[in-house]
Amino acid sequence: MEILNYSFDGEGMQRVFENEKWTVGIKNWKPANDITGINNLERHNKTDELFVLIAGSCTLIYANEKDGELELKTVKMEKNKVYNIPSTLWHNTITSKDTKMILIEDSNTSMDNTELVDLNSEQLDKIKTLV
Template sequence: MIIADYEFAGEGMQRVFENEKWTVGIKNWKPANDVTGMDCLERHNKTDELFVLTEGACTLIYANETEKGLEFGSVKMEPGKVFNIPATLWHNTITQKDTKMILIEDSNTSMENSDILMLDNDQIVAIRSLA
């Protein structure tokens, strides 16, 4: 038996470890997560998702559904802290080019039990003001 290690240096996210219970990914900057490129939110309907910032800067953007529409909020991540995105919470990450994060989620999380919400121009402006 040996100890394995994993890395990913490309743009975006890649799952680097997976078993029957959970998955670990490395998420790096990509144009769609830049403040000028973000145009959507996502949610995972059955599972929480965890993020740990290891390098750079990241703002977690989230939205709660209300009778008046989406209410946006943001959290600036701090390196070394674990941030939990609860199941069904609309969210996305705004990152800079030197950003690297660890992502941990249930191995059954997929697009089959997740949703993508495309944002309109007013929503994009609102999110950019939070970054």
């Protein structure tokens, strides 16, 4: 038996380790996570998700629903801290081109238990103001 290691330097996110219980991914900048490219939020309906910023910068965008509207908020991530995105919380990331994050989630997280919501121009303007 040997110790294995994993890396990913491409655009976007790639799962680098997965077993029957959990997944570890590396998430790098991609156009859809740039402040000029963001257009939606997602939520995982059955599983939490963890992020750890290790390089660059990232702002977590999140929203709770109130009276049919999304209340948008942000958290500026700090390096080497673990951020928990609880299941059913709308969220996305805005990253700089030099960003590298570790993502940890249940291996059953998939598009089958994930929803996406498109952001309108008013919501996008609010996000740009918050970031």
